[in-house]
Amino acid sequence: MTPRAPLHGGTLLVPPRQRLPGAPGRPRRVAMLSVHTSPLHQPGTGDAGGMNVYIVELAGRLAALGIEVEIFTRATSAALAPSVELAPGVLVRHVAAGPYEGLAKEDLPAQLCAFTHGVTQAWAGQVGRLTAERWGVPLVHAMHTMAKVKNAALADGDTPEPAHRVLGETQVARAADRLIANTQQEAEELLHHYDADPDRVSVVHPGVDLERFRPDGSGVEAGRAAARARLGLPAHALVPLFVGRIQPLKAPDVLLRAVARLLEERPRLRERIVVPVVGGPSGSGLAEPEGLQKLAARLGISDVVLFRPPVDQGRLADWYRAASVLVMPSYSESFGLVAVEAQACGTPVIAAEVGGLPVAVRDGVSGLLVPGHDPADYARALRRFADAPALSVRMGEAAARHARSFGWDTAAAATAEVYTAAMRERRLVG
Secondary structure: OOOOOOOOOEEEEOOOOOOOOOOOOOOOEEEEEEOOOOOOOOOOOOOOOHHHHHHHHHHHHHHHOOOEEEEEEEOOOOOOOOEEEEEOOEEEEEEOOOOOOOOOHHHHHHHHHHHHHHHHHOOOOOOHHHHHHHHOOOEEEEOOOOHHHHHOOOOOOOOOOOHHHHHHHHHHHHHOOEEEEOOHHHHHHHHHHHOOOHHHEEEOOOOEOOOOOOOOOOOHHHHHHHHHHHHOOOOOOEOEEEEOOEOHHHOHHHHHHHHHHHHHHOHHHHHHEOEEEEOOEOHHHHHOOOHHHHHHHHHOOOOOEEEEOOOOHHHHHHHHHHOOEEEEOOOOOOOOHHHHHHHHOOOOEEEEOOOOHHHHOOEOOOEEEEOOOOHHHHHHHHHHHHHOHHHHHHHHHHHHHHHHHHEHHHHHHHHHHHHHHHHHHHHHHO
16 A cells, blocks of 8 residues: 655654754754755756745754754665765655655655655654654645645646645644644634644744845845856846746746736836746646747737746845745745745735745735736836836845844754644653
8 A cells, every 4th residue: 555645845853863952841853854866956947946945944943953854855866875975963854655766746745655664664654644653753744735735826827736746734733733824824724624723733843044035135136236246247237036946836927928918018117128937848738848938928028028947045045135026926935935936036926815925925024915817906006116126125124123033043942843733742651
């Protein structure tokens, strides 16, 4: 029988091989399970995205707290080393489970038995509820996204999440000792869609690397000019930026349609607008990777749209700093790390009023929230920045202040407390 283990990720609190310095009562060692995608993959490519950033950053900050972390992920190449040190105290283990290449995420459940076997052979953890029961250790699970929530807000042309994922998430929600939700809304969705026990749900906001993602030392306005010079962007242009995977869920087409509408109303704006799209095809977008370029051509805006492949986080910070505004018209976002990263760099955000984005963005202060996905509404929001360039700087300064409350150290400490509570309750029950 195929085990219905977490399709995204979970954490198992396992016996320590050695004692590391840390707070009394906290776990000394955890196994993180990332079946969906490897934390070593470049965010913005394939199925890699915010979850990769979440796992890498959280693991590193937990290790800094004295909690040894081993991340188990499926091997996608025979050339991969069995284990890779990601950071001091953080080890990534590659588990052979299914073919190395050509395996879609929808096919992952068929490989979970093999993945479970591979993980248990490494003596560091188990996959989901079956192995948590076998070892008698607590299971803490975090849903990166939820199938039922995504299916309730599908974009045109997107593919619904399969029934086996819904079943797997339901079983894990019932079996986990603790469930971590990114926001209060996500906690309510766990209760509503998965009948989760409210006493076992904890809200922990994800964080942002505030050392990497920050305004230039000379301030938002001067830093923007410097970043534009480095990237070869016009100094005084309106630069609405899209960052993320190119797929219907993220709705980059909404931005392009909004820009086309704005240029119909303001033809002269064409001389001073550049629209960078930074990211690669993913999910449904893999079927037609040139689809967005073709849309830009049909809309007559190819001359102002700048397509760029995914970049490392250091380069990404410069794209954020260079932008007048980040546009994030997603149909579903559990939190929206990209929105917080941009704000941390001093860039305001225009975002869809969905999922965790109302938490990530302070409407009217650090950015603008848009109900729905009508390009006309996004064009109207963009017009505000086109008509008042100073708005971008003013909101950008407020955005940087807002983002300071989302540091990874705070997120890691709160997550460690959830682990501690799970261990305490397991001992009491035992």
